[in-house]
């Protein structure tokens with residue numbers, strides 16, 4: 056047997072108390088806790104009955120470096136990831152300069168290695184088009200070579216279906232998946248509010264759910280025609296869910312994610328007396344209706360929605376402290392995602408299997424990333440989690456530089472106490 060160098064004692068895994076044996080960064084064995092063990096010269100970490108969970112993967116994060124380091128940088132973003140329970144992070148290309156050049160990809164990876172050499176692992180997403188302008192394809196071969204794990208024009212969807220088709224084809228030559236932010240390019244673009252009764256009462260420009268669904272329809276038809284995979288970012292409404300389900304039934308290689316905020320908040324938040332016009336709830340796609348929220352939970356539970364992803368979008372306070380129509384869209388999510396979604400499991404709204412699939416196995420399968428399922432040979436990526444610890448979402452409690460979340464002031468349950476990546480303690 057391999058020489059054991061780490062033993063995590065008395066951790067609760069799926070309700071059972073176990074000891075976890077690790078060698079050279081990999082899981083060797085997980086077995087029922089023994090009364091006493093002979094640890095030899097292995098490091099022993101006492102879990103004292105804390106829950107152990109496989110590290111999670113977030114395939115949709117904005118780290119803002121280069122260009123907007125005042126909002127977030129690679130160091131602070133990965134810190135929030137480490138404390139948030141994430142071992143793999145995919146970061147979007149809408150930096151300044153845009154990640155449409157391998158020098159930008161390399162810079163991101165260098166910063167990650169410099170500040171977080173043991174992980175969380177960073178996987179940049181390359182731009183689909185130069186400058187995200189939707190006019191000319193980015194040099195995908197060069198970007199893939201430099202380490203980009205996927206391609207996306209997130210935030211600025213490609214208007215031309217012909218160009219988007221070419222992008223999907225080129226990406227597949229490099230065995231990479233295209234991620235699309237589904238939004239009709241002409242309809243309530245980035246309005247950040249759902250079009251309906253609430254937006255009318257508030258008098259805010261808004262975007263209807265069909266603006267998202269229209270683009271979902273285009274993408275699944277294209278994916279079927281090309282027989283290529285497509286991954287749909289931050290799905291927010293039932294109309295999109297119905298289209299994805301229809302496509303999956305036809306065998307289309309479509310996968311999709313939704314974000315925690317769509318599972319716990321609706322457009323009504325913007326009308327509540329205490330939180331009226333809260334720009335921290337301005338997000339693209341917008342918070343939708345209760346029926347849409349239920350649809351996202353249904354979709355996660357039945358597997359139509361494959362993944363959870365935060366769409367972590369940090370902004371500085373001065374940018375959000377302005378009138379609603381001019382504030383930027385985005386919610387910061389790395390710090391809160393685990394507590395929020397684990398609570399849904401506790402409340403019986405999200406199945407435990409769906410939680411595990413959506414945060415670990417599904418994203419890693421789609422983007423070919425390392426994943427821990429606690430089987431021998433898996434990377435020893437896991438964290439100890441105090442399920443009972445309550446904490447208040449306050450600016451100083453968040454590791455991210457971005458404090459822009461509508462959850463500010465609320466009390467959440469569950470905190471990461473320590474996190475191992477490949478058997479090395481990162482926090």
Ligand SMILES: [Zn+2]
Nearest residue numbers: 209210236288
């Ligand atoms: Zn997006």
